[in-house]
Amino acid sequence: MRVIGLMSGTSYDAIDAAAADLRIEDGQLVLTPLGLLSQPYPAALRASLAESLPPATTTLEQVCRFDTGIGQAFASVAVQAVEQLCGGQADLIVSHGQTAFHWVDEGSVRGTLQLGQPAWIAEATGTAVVSDLRTRDVAAGGQGAPLVSIVDVLWLRGRPGTPVALNLGGIANITVVPAVDDPIAFDTGPANALIDAVVREVTAGEFAFDADGVMAGRGQIHPELFDRLLAEPYYARPAPKSTGKELFHLGYLAEAMTGLPPIEPDDLVATVTALTARTVADAVRAYGGTEVIAAGGGIRNPVLMHLLAEELRGVRLLATDELGMPSAAKEAYAFAVLGFLTVNGLGGTVPSCTGARHTSVLGSITPGAGPLPVSPRPKWAPVGLRLDPGVV
Template sequence: MIGLMSGTSHDAIDAGAVDLTLDGDSLHLTPLGVISRAYDDDLRAALTKALPPSRTTMADVCRLDTRIGQAFAAAATEADRELCDGRAELVASHGQTVFHWVAEGRVHGTLQIGQAAWIAEATGLPVVADFRPRDVAAGGQGAPLVSLVDQLWLRGRPGTPIALNLGGIANITAPDGTAFDTGPANALIDAAVRELTPQGREQDLTYDRDGEIAARGTVHGDLLARLLAEPYYALPAPKTTGKELFHPAYLRRALEGYEALAPEDVVATLTRLTAVTVADAVRTAKASEVVASGGGIRNPVLMAALRAELGPGVPVRASDELGLASAAKEAYAFAVLGFLTVHGLPGTVAASTGARHASVLGSLTPGRTGLRLPGLTEDARPPRRLVVDGH
């Protein structure tokens, strides 16, 4: 199977290939590798221009849906050829989130684009896509969907292990099913780098590579306090957020009155904001350890700040140590969710998303030979744990 994922940083498509076998109550996962392909500059610019709070048109949405679908199709085709020797049986595509409709503490809808028909046409394989809307229709937040995979994977570890993903938005999953977005991980940092720093304006740098900019800055206490006053952080779980809230215009409003601050001080303060809000959530969950993944773990300043906030009693380790490459973990997770879908098994934990019940997720697009799905067994039962072979 191939899982396709592009997160809230909307910079690249990750295609993770896995071999999955359901054996009794254990789902065995063998990682086969991952490829990551950046959106071309023109497509990324068009996507960025169309995202909230910008205005867009249905024509723009149609073009983006098509072009992103074609980009996902190219990544899936390459992953099948390079990682699966042409033997892939199914593609699970998360698509690209462009809007998450949240009002009065409730999610009313969600939109991921990247038309699955292009993937099916290019690969000849059946495609599972549109994972999130079913959970929203059942009264859930539609996120974080990887919480089921995290629970299965970390079950049996001692203490209270917390799974943490540091993408554009940060989210955590606890063993009891509690899962929610803690707030921005890289979203505001990336916005500051692009809009405020010479590297962003002149060299088109889109993120704080290796935390170099934050390392040169000093955290500004008053600005940090203003940022921490954001009401989202005080909302109870389950809750979800995205760039509908934490976008460049949000940052510009937060910086009113602080225009004289050096860009590196702003980036350092935003980096500390991520560390503080994540650590607050982790402490609330009474974590004994944190297993982290996502692009944010490549920022040593952010990781050092998070470890300092949590203290030595709560170790923070990369998911790579437990067998799942951090860069591929979410792509692998959606491959697992696609596998569950074609077996008719639920892909959510109702307690994690706030839904009325767990749901079988997604919509199916037939492959070249019609809707022939791999490895279906009528007596399949939901797995109780995920075993990463070799670990």
């Protein structure tokens, strides 16, 4: 089955589309990459999102406009992906949408909202769409995150030691896959969320992120601010847990700086970059990780990766590319897998990773122009993930 996964993370800088041929063979889920494309959000839509997402307030009218505008933006990327990556014919499209709010109350997730009306994608492509994948896990008592954990578990199970999958998006999350015990997954804290917010603020919007870690590399870590940020209670909460920009935003950072003398912009960027490295490494050490396999936009920041390698103190750090999974496309491929599991009636969560009472078949299906995609339903869920050579 040819499946396209559409993904926009908490940095909402671009919409990624990854196409894969997926099948179940001898108990293994086999993924053949067909390619990736990425398109930036329309500038006006991205600016409006930045102004309206938490901690800002908004209106139901604006939510409706976002749901439509994001759906149309995803549809535009989907059309390109069908033509350029799938030769004009895809069997299924899976849309993560754009997370607008993740409602966490005293450690429990009460709800989650991803915007981007899938009807626009189905109408533009004629292809069935699986969307709204997080809510079912929340309804089952889970965190609704990190949903990529099932892919991490299938892919990394059986590797020596205790491999840890790391995603450095707006928020950092890990999946720990021990040889014997149940796997566990959770958000460790901010990754690019605070770094990007600081860069936009101190450059008056001239830059949206710290390209090549230049600012962090020039700066020095501010010890008192660093200690204040590390005192955030979220880090001590037990897993499974999840968080987002509802907590880690510019106002949160400003509150932590209360009473401190002015801090140089480069030092501020260096401090929040070091915060990501420390909190990720602390989480990896807490669960005995023996190697860290990283993906996400943060791996393109050499200063962050250098700091993380130092914090990990000898624990091997590598990118998913070294194991055959394109790091730029990992999350989009993961959501393609989740949609494939859905149309096959298979659970898309690992309860020990999300905290749910049971695994669930995820998402809602929006029909395309023809029949829903049907494949011979497997008798058993896959027990592993194998990558076949493809277009990477």
